[in-house]
Amino acid sequence: MKLRYKITGGILLVLVLAVSALALAISHDSPCGAAPALPANAQLMKAVVYRCYGPPDVLKFEDIEKPTPKDNQVLVKVHAASVNPLDWHFMRGKPYFMRMMAGFGAPENSRMGVDFAGTVEAVGPKVTRFKPGDEVFGGRDGAFAEYVTVREDRAVALKPANVTFEQAASVPIAAITALQALRDKGHIRAGQKVLINGASGGVGTFAVQIAKSFGAEVTGVCSTKNVAMVQSLGADHVIDYTKEDFTQSGQHYDLIIDNVGSHSLLEYRRALNPKGAVVIVGGPSGGSWIGPMDAVLRAKMLSPFVSQDFSFFMAELNPKDLNVLRDLMQAGKVTPVIDRRYKLSEVPAAIGYLEEGHARGKVVINVD
Numbered sequence: 001m002k003l004r005y006k007i008t009g010g011i012l013l014v015l016v017l018a019v020s021a022l023a024l025a026i027s028h029d030s031p032c033g034a035a036p037a038l039p040a041n042a043q044l045m046k047a048v049v050y051r052c053y054g055p056p057d058v059l060k061f062e063d064i065e066k067p068t069p070k071d072n073q074v075l076v077k078v079h080a081a082s083v084n085p086l087d088w089h090f091m092r093g094k095p096y097f098m099r100m101m102a103g104f105g106a107p108e109n110s111r112m113g114v115d116f117a118g119t120v121e122a123v124g125p126k127v128t129r130f131k132p133g134d135e136v137f138g139g140r141d142g143a144f145a146e147y148v149t150v151r152e153d154r155a156v157a158l159k160p161a162n163v164t165f166e167q168a169a170s171v172p173i174a175a176i177t178a179l180q181a182l183r184d185k186g187h188i189r190a191g192q193k194v195l196i197n198g199a200s201g202g203v204g205t206f207a208v209q210i211a212k213s214f215g216a217e218v219t220g221v222c223s224t225k226n227v228a229m230v231q232s233l234g235a236d237h238v239i240d241y242t243k244e245d246f247t248q249s250g251q252h253y254d255l256i257i258d259n260v261g262s263h264s265l266l267e268y269r270r271a272l273n274p275k276g277a278v279v280i281v282g283g284p285s286g287g288s289w290i291g292p293m294d295a296v297l298r299a300k301m302l303s304p305f306v307s308q309d310f311s312f313f314m315a316e317l318n319p320k321d322l323n324v325l326r327d328l329m330q331a332g333k334v335t336p337v338i339d340r341r342y343k344l345s346e347v348p349a350a351i352g353y354l355e356e357g358h359a360r361g362k363v364v365i366n367v368d
């Protein structure tokens, strides 16, 4: 065998071994660790934690140390939290590529939950925007707990007086996703025909209302049991996906927000105007390795060859957009839709319900 074939073969073998080793490391599930000992005299709080990946029964309802705010942080007594698909992705550590952030084998951060609403109990000495007693909402790792600390310049904002803590806790991830998908990725304009696929879920119920607030003509797609609810949110047209396929109807849209991934990109193309756009927000969980990212990769490959735009994005929690949403709620243009309520100890059941994929609006955790 010639030397260059030997070298090429050697390099390929090393590559295959390296990729296999990485794949094994990423997909390996470590056993659940024991709860760490708590410092003597520690002030305690209840929280939902996990120390290994898996189904909802890996979640434990435990006493952990109550946090104290750092100089630039506020300590929030959480009254309500809400559940997002992100929570069960972290709980299961799937798709596996997420473990590059969450931890190989087992989660590095044992705390669960992001969306919260509550009352500021204490502030660090450098905090200027908030004071004890302020009612706030926002996003922070570890929201499934009696208390969270959050930096004052991060994702936390004053709660409008006309919404409850439960409603405010429904907002952060789902509503910011809807807002950024429509405004930043979809460049929505008044008068445009906008279709929301998956209009009855967490993101969809906000997307319908926010698209209406921009003056768009909105079509929502959902199943029979949710048609009246989506109409009540202000949708101009509602398509029941169990009876009609919107990609076959002959209607054309300027913007499609896809929360579901129920159609191929070519089918979406059929429902778009020549300069229309699809913003991929979510999709079927797909394989364990990259989940919905395969649709994203296909969208990237298709986009340069067609006149329409296919894009994906990851929402970013920030105080500016929480304040935009606060104003929309205050003006009565956005009202969160709550499906079910669970207690803090029932987070595993709440996540199990959300994982079934048919929530009507948001699933809320009552922490008090």
Ligand SMILES: NC(=O)c1ccc[n+]([C@@H]2O[C@H](COP(=O)([O-])OP(=O)(O)OC[C@H]3O[C@@H](n4cnc5c(N)ncnc54)[C@H](OP(=O)(O)O)[C@@H]3O)[C@@H](O)[C@H]2O)c1
Residues within 6 Å of the ligand: 084, 085, 086, 173, 174, 177, 197, 198, 199, 200, 201, 202, 203, 204, 221, 222, 223, 224, 226, 241, 259, 260, 262, 280, 281, 282, 283, 284, 313, 314, 315, 316, 354, 357, 358, 359, 360, 361
């Ligand atoms: N890119 C990002 O930054 C980002 C941020 C947040 C969420 N996401 C992703 O976005 C997706 C939606 O999130 P979510 O919080 O809205 O989830 P969700 O609350 O679980 O949404 C479930 C909804 O999907 C609807 N649905 C299921 N099959 C459908 C179909 N074939 N056609 C139309 N609607 C259908 C259900 O309605 P019916 O009961 O009527 O079927 C249900 O109301 C998830 O995949 C999530 O991971 C992405």
